Amino acid sequence: MTYEQLFLFSLLGVVFAFLVWGRIRYDLVAFAALIIAVVAGVVDAHDAFMGFGHEAVVIIALVLIVSRAMMNAGAVELIARFVLSSGRSLSTHIGFMSVIGAGLSAVINNVAALVMLMTLDIEAAKKAKRPVSQSLMPLSFATILGGMITLIGTPPNIVIAEFRGRALGESFSMFDFSPVGLVCAIVGIAFVTTVGWRLIPDTGQAAAVGEDGAAGLFVAEAGVKEKSGFIGKAVSELYPLADEHDVTVLGLVRRGKRLPGFAAGEELRKSDHVILEGDPKSIEAFIGAADLDAPGSEEHGGIRGKSLVLVEAIVPDNAHMVGRTANDLRLLYRRGVTLLGVSRQGRRFRERVRKLVIKPGDVVLLLGPESRVNDAADWLGVLPLAEKSHTVIQRGKALFAVGVFAAAVALSVMGLMPLAVALAGAVAIYALFNVVGAREVYESVEWPVIVLLASLIPLGLALEESGGTKLIADSILSLTGALPAWAILAILMIVTMTLSDFLNNVATALIAAPVGLSIAKGLDVSPDPFLMGVAVAASCAFLTPIGHKNNTIIMGPGGYRFGDYWRMGLPLEVLIIAVSVPAILFFWPL
The missing domain is CATH 3.30.70.1450 (Regulator of K+ conductance, C-terminal domain)
Known part of the structure; x- marks a missing residue:
């Protein structure tokens, strides 16, 4: 074993230990490891930051922005009436939510899909007066499964596609993942809908009601x-x-x-x-569902209309608006902001909102573009409440947003434009037409994930160039030499899946992809089944709340403990291995 191999194995071992420990942010761990590798001379200084311009990193960032645009345009409300029904059984509800979650995850990032649907699921649990824990975990698992259907559904698919392009000269395309991903998603959703949710322990966590x-x-x-x-x-x-x-x-x-x-x-x-x-979100959602108009919305309407926010603000004694009405202040005319509602210690009043004399202690609900609302709050002398700002869904732009995204995907699929460029064009159009604001473009990106991926790419390349991945592959082949190729593929997937349960799935894909390629070369078979196996296994992290961000997101709202995930996750992982190996070999023969 050479110095470079020994150093990189030791460094990555320390990185993995810190990632499992979880006390230090994973992006800081990865970035520190990159700097240490540069100082030690195992990564060339000129290549240290190449990961930040890597196409996989760019695509992941753009997909997150596109996901925010789809949320702003009201993709959830297009399906809300279909999803929410108090008359459905729990299994039927889980089935509906899982299918929709998987479908959304295939076309936008699976984390965004979960965030979009989680509120609906909590609302349904509240109406059905059942613990939300019974349905949140199946929803999380379904969105993870759905992400495997397309290139942009989950980061590991993007990583594997770009690795194949660099190693073999041609990347996986948008729908190359679909045949195997669909098989896994269909079987997985059938399991969580019929059997899986029954394995979840009752956490006693009631649905959050605000x-x-x-x-x-x-x-x-x-x-x-x-x-x-x-x-x-x-x-x-x-x-x-x-x-x-x-x-x-x-x-x-x-x-x-x-x-x-x-x-x-x-x-x-x-x-x-x-x-x-x-409450503000309920009022905003009802106005959209009933196709009503918020006062003053015509001031900002149309396809070029600005992104609007709802902001709650408390009125102190010395506020400029105390003793005045919105009409007196000419709030909409002067500041381009609407006084949408007023909360007065739970009391109802018969005066019209814009004619109501504001008193100290009132909480006002302001509607308008974010910059104007902030300026109006300063002018009015009111105090915006922390974490009480709500993005207003731009329902009139839903079809426009979907059309732009579909056009970007079509251009990529037809080979007329690289995916990164097509998605960048879609983001530019969204920004131009205010589907996402300039600030939201940056807020949408999960920068810790970007730093993690960009830091690990040079380390992964260094490990591959030093012969480290070939060394791992040779070790696996020496231990499994008497086994058929399909069994070695299954073992690689089991190892990858286990790593993904405790590490970030992007990190797992970066390390396992070159190992899979080396094993294929050692067996003198097509590398595609092994790369596809790594993509499936890296995505399927169901045993812990730390393996996939979706599992982390639901932990608090669902009241889950660390040990609750494996009860449904372990049989699901076994099932995925059982169905994915023959599916991979059928669609991607050795």
Whole structure:
């Protein structure tokens, strides 16, 4: 064993130990290891930062931005009515959510898909009065499985594709992963839907319901559009939809005057305003589902309309708006911001929101572009509440966002443009049309993952060039020399899958890919089955909450413990190995 091999094996062993320990951020560990390797002379100084310009790193960053754009454009709301139903059994609900989660994960990043659907799943658990732990883990596993279907669904696929391009001269394309990924996803989803969820221990964790009591409830208004489907229908016909979104319809304003009582029997007319009570996210979601207008939204509407936020702010004694109304302040005209709602210690009031005299201690709900809302808050003298800013979904841009993404994928699939360039073009269009703001472009990127990947790429290349990966492959072949190729593939996948359960899946793919290629060369067979096996195994981290970010995200909301994951994860991993090996060999023969 040479000095370079010995040093790199030792360094990577220390890195893996720190990653499993988890007390130091994984990006800092990887970056420190890269610097140590440069100082030690095993990585050329000129190649130290090549990873930051690597195509795989760029694609991962762009996919995360595209995912944010799809969220901003309301992809979730297109399926919300189909997903949420209190009449479905738990197995049926898990099946619906899993299929949709897997489908979304195939076209956007699987972490983003989970984040988009997790709120819906928690909401469904709350309505069904069952522990959210029964459905969150199946949803997480389904989004992981769905990510394996396409190139952009999960980072390991991107890493493997780019490695193949560098090693063999041609990368895997967008849908090369689909045949094997679909088999794994279908079988895996069938398992979590019928059997898997029954293996999850009851954590006793109830669905999160947000703020307690009425203190967080706002009274707000929403206008009836000229072509609304509710025109001519009674106000009471809004009640079922309002119940779904935890919103109360308090009454109706017509020609500037509040009608008596709840006006439940009144027929809705254009230019009416519906009075609502609920938390900010529920109100915003209901306005979208009922196709109503938030006051002032026309100021920012259209395909070029700016990205809007809802910000909660408390009114102190000396605030400029104390004793005044939104009309007095001419808030929309002067600052381009709407006073959407007011919360006054849970009390209801009959005055229109824009005509309500603001008092100290009120919590106001401001709607507008983020920069304008911040400027308006300073001018009004109100104090925005930490972590109480909500992005407003731009529902009118949903089809536009999907069309731009589909066009980018089509250009890549047809070979007219590299995937990275196509996705970059899509991001530029999203930014130009304000589907994502300039700030969101940077906030969308998981920079720790980018630093991890960019730091490990030079280390992986150094290990390969030093002959370290060939040494590992030769060791595996010497121990399994009497076994058939399919058995060696299965062993490689088991080892890779085990590593991925305790390490970041990107790190696992970077190390296992060259090992798989070396094993294929040693067996004198096609390398594609082994590269595809590494891609599947690196993605399937189901035993622990640290192997995949999706499992980490659900740990708190689901009330899971570290040891809860293997109960459903272990049989699922065994099942994936059992079905993926023959699927790989069928679609990618040796």
